[in-house]
Amino acid sequence: MAESKDTTGKAGHWLADRLIRGAIWVMLRLPFDARRALAAFLMTRIVAPLGGWRRRIRENLALVRPDLPEAEVRRMELAVPRSIGRTLAELYSGPDFVARVAREPLQGAGVPALEEAHRTGRPVLLVTGHLGNYDAIRGALIARGYPVGGLYRPMDNPFFNIHYVAAISRIGTPLFPRGRKGLADMLRFLRGGGMVGVVLDQSMGDGALLSFFGQPALTALSPAEMALRYDALILPTYGIRRPDGGFDLRVEAPIPHSTPEAMTQALNDSLEAQVRAHMDQWLWTHRRWKMENKTW
Structure with a gap:
């Protein structure tokens, strides 16, 4: 059976x-x-x-x-x-997409800190959510010569996953699949002064119960924990789609190092503010508030 x-x-x-x-x-x-x-x-x-x-x-x-x-x-x-x-x-439009985002200016209070980290080789975690196009910042920075990798979750459909990974690789590499080997490769890249894009707004069974839109949401603490462990800059970043077909590439002020919970809640709050401002660009189709039998 x-x-x-x-x-x-x-x-x-x-x-x-x-x-x-x-x-x-x-x-x-x-x-x-x-x-x-x-x-x-x-x-x-x-x-x-x-x-x-x-x-x-x-x-x-x-x-x-x-x-x-x-x-x-x-x-x-x-x-x-x-x-x-x-x-x-x-x-799926690698070169065309990168050409579009490469000419967009970086905006926001975090741009000077990002540029300084690039100049000095400080590790950086670029944290975003499924808002606008979450790969816009990665593509734009790679086009500018920044060493940016991406952490991704392999698709449930293994046949689709093959060409999906090939497609996002055309935007830029390296890419690191979630899992033991991918994590080890990503940490090696980060420790060497690389920048890693992370999508935070997925319900993680082993995450902390934090607030998102006033509701409990299981949220991974790992980006904040990595920032603390490797003295990495941690920046909320967003690629917001404009009506003219371009993108606003936003780099918000760095999240101050404190506790993983406080830092991750600040990331949730940053994303929530952006989602409220651009409601129809967020992934309202996924189960963000799935509780996995945990209590608030």
């Missing part, structure tokens, strides 16, 4: 990947902006309804933003998948 279930799951992953590859092949035949528009349309009109995304968006908004008018909730049901589609197209 287990073997049959595994076989069925593998076949399902293979079929889903074939469909995704076909859509990506068509998408990449188009100019950059047209490809983003097509991906946005497919996500909004096909993937979101089939994947139950609209229900998940409604549930998350009801939990943390029950004050939103119904008309705004309905708008978000369409706007969030549209943003996800654009992000996917950008991640």
